[in-house]
Amino acid sequence: MYHDSRDLTGFVDGTANPAPSDAPAVACIAAGEPGAGGCHVMTQRWVHDLASFGELGVPDQERVIGRTKLDSVALPSESRPADSHITRAEIHDAAGEERPIYRRSTPYGTAAEQGLFFLAFSAERDRFDAMLAQMYGTDGGGIRDRLLDFSMPVTGSYYFAPSAEALSGLGA
Ligand code: HEM
Secondary structure, eight states: OOTTTBOTTSOBSOTTSOOTTTHHHHHBOOTTSTTTTOEEEEEEEEEEOHHHHHHSOHHHHHHHHSBOTTTOOBOOTTTSOTTSHHHHHOOBOTTSOBOOOEEOOEEEEOSSOEEEEEEEEESSTHHHHHHHHHHHTOSSSOOOOGGGGTEEEOOOEEEEEOOHHHHHHHHO
């Protein structure tokens, strides 16, 4: 944990996460579905260019993320750039409902390299795919997340985390 759950860019990471009471439904596969109680997990190690990010003034940094730096308030939609991170990372279903994930990322750093170890959980793997496509600009819209000008993923993995019950069953 870095300060009050901040990423090393200085922005709070996790503000729009589902509340703890809602997180299991977001992160875990529903009862009756294949893999019920398990989670799809995505990890990525990101390396930041903090020097370049630090050269931006705070208002411009806020346009990169889409939230204010001090208190993590979302910029009004009419003034939030289409390439801001929260705009790119938000995905919706056909009915316009948001499709959330549950994030538990961790900042890391040495004197030479700093970044974020991204870690997230979802009941459906394709929520990750859709978010990454919107961020990378490969969703057909052609808008790339401006955060990518200041940070780069150098690893990426998908895992499936079975429920505790399923794991115990394997042991038997
Ligand atoms: C360098 C890597 C990243 C950094 C520094 C970062 C940082 C942030 C920050 C500061 C916020 C705003 C506060 C919050 O709601 O948590 C945010 C929101 C979010 N991020 Fe990231 N993030 C990164 C990568 C990713 C990736 C790879 C994904 C998904 C594949 C992602 C998904 C989201 C989502 C879903 C939100 C909430 C959007 C909303 O407001 O609905 N982020 N991130």
